[in-house]
Amino acid sequence: MLKKSSRVLPGFTLSLGLSVFYLSLIVLLPASTLVLQAAEMSLKEFFQVVTDPRLMAAYKVTFAGAAIASILNAIFGLLMAWILVRYEFPGRRLIDSLMDLPFALPTAVAGLTLAALFAHNGWVGQWFDVAGIKISYTFYGIILAMVFTSIPFVVRAVQPVLEDLSEEYEEAAASLGANKAQIFFRIVLPHIGPALTIGTALSFVRSLGEFGAIIFIAGNMPYATEVISLMIFTLLGEYNFPAASAVALVILFFSLVFLMLIQLVQSYYAKRYKSV
């Protein structure tokens, strides 16, 4: 009796039923349509489509871009979160709320703005141009767009955990003779590790699928700066629904694998923390 009343939501079966129904409607139904559309092809055709050389080049660009972008986000997102949590300075609240801007802004607007800013005659781009570095319409532009659209994942994941980590631990470590690097790597990093990993992985998965921001800045040159989401768009332009679905499934597959890995990391840390 006591156990039952401790749950806020009514009846296990009812809530489970509702959740499963909702999940089916919102997630499984669209996903299964994708499979159905792709199923118009034989397995051989499927592999032929998804391993087309131009697509292979696009996978390479997309995965490499997402990897670099998420590593950059891990480093600078952590720094950002650290500053927001540990320092009090004028404009801190403003910067804190600006952190969500990439989520709020339509990605196409972000792409257009970034492309203009970093074009060889743009406000920022002209200075890079002097040094011979082109950003808009190159691979760097893709990374830039991916960084922009997914940095909040890292910041917002790490921030609350950092807030939890009281400075006393660091002071205690310092009083025992630990240097700054030791404090960071042995006290701070293990504590925020799971959140940082999850934030980075989410940023990676998001970058894989990003379309709006990227197509405006990528230049979209075949074999050089085409991303997977553009290839799907292109295939749709040819009314080739099965092929588009097939490519979408490939990206979906990799995203699911990464999401599962995140789950594994999360449960690994959860267990470790429990045993401590």
Next chain:
Amino acid sequence: MKLTRSKQLVLAGAALLFSVTGQAASQEILNTSYDVSRELFAEINPKFQEFWKKESGNDVNVKQSHAGSSTQARAILQGLKADVVTFNQVTDIDILAEKGNFVAKDWNKKFPNNASPFYSTTAFLVRKGNPKNIKNWDDLARADVKLVFPNPKTSGNARYTYLASWIYANKEFAGDQDKIKDFVSKFLGNVVVFDTGGRGATTSFVERQLGDVLLTFESEVNLIRKEYGADKYDIIIPPISILAEFPVAVVERVAKSKGTLDVATAYLNYLYQPEAQRILASSFYRVHDSAVKTEFAAQFPELELVAIESIFGSWAQIDKDHFANGAILDDLLKKAHKN
């Protein structure tokens, strides 16, 4: 004045009633069109509304929807309630005929001139004074020239550009397939950015200052020059180019169910009337009406316009040979990338 709650309710009710009855008396049709025709139809639609009022005594409201031609066709297949389509690619109307009978199979016989009330061709826009001395298509394959046009896979506009370069090469090399392909792959290799649509390419060329030559419809080339300043750009009309017909069709399946078949048909017929043809010509589209033609003759330099059927066969054939996955365009892009 402060209204009581009940008065507000009565007013709201009256407004609602009025809007419902108002809708019953007038009709609404949706014209679904390609990306760069936005301003054109914004100019034509009010004139047609006047025309239709005089003609039938009824009010009609013409709404516009614009995006890439193929995107629009896909939207209609998936349920966009368009009454008429005014596209820049025959294939995009064909797909509506093939899948789900949205338009008649013989749609291109339903209106004059292959159901194309106006046409254009691919022309070049270069920076003032033509610093790279661009005269003809062969200049565009030179190693020192950078080009901007959208991706032929996602833009009808760019398909014409690609086919026009092929038409030039076909004449130049007297049909020698290897030489043509070599030329076109060099041409494709000079592209600096592949935007997904015509307007994106314009932005790249004008705002971002990318490339030496922008290739797009003659109409668009003229509009850009007008919009961004005749002192900044020159127009080059090559001696030979493609005849780009802009097909129109009534989406009968939708129009029948909405009861707008008459007004939709009248709308497309109106595009052939001198009044509409004049608007089209002043937007730099080439037209068929002979009086309007003479009136605007100075605006349209003579050139050899080649119909695609004379070289490539049907559009279905072109799709299969050139634009399908793994077809010639993909091959040439690969080759261009390796060079």
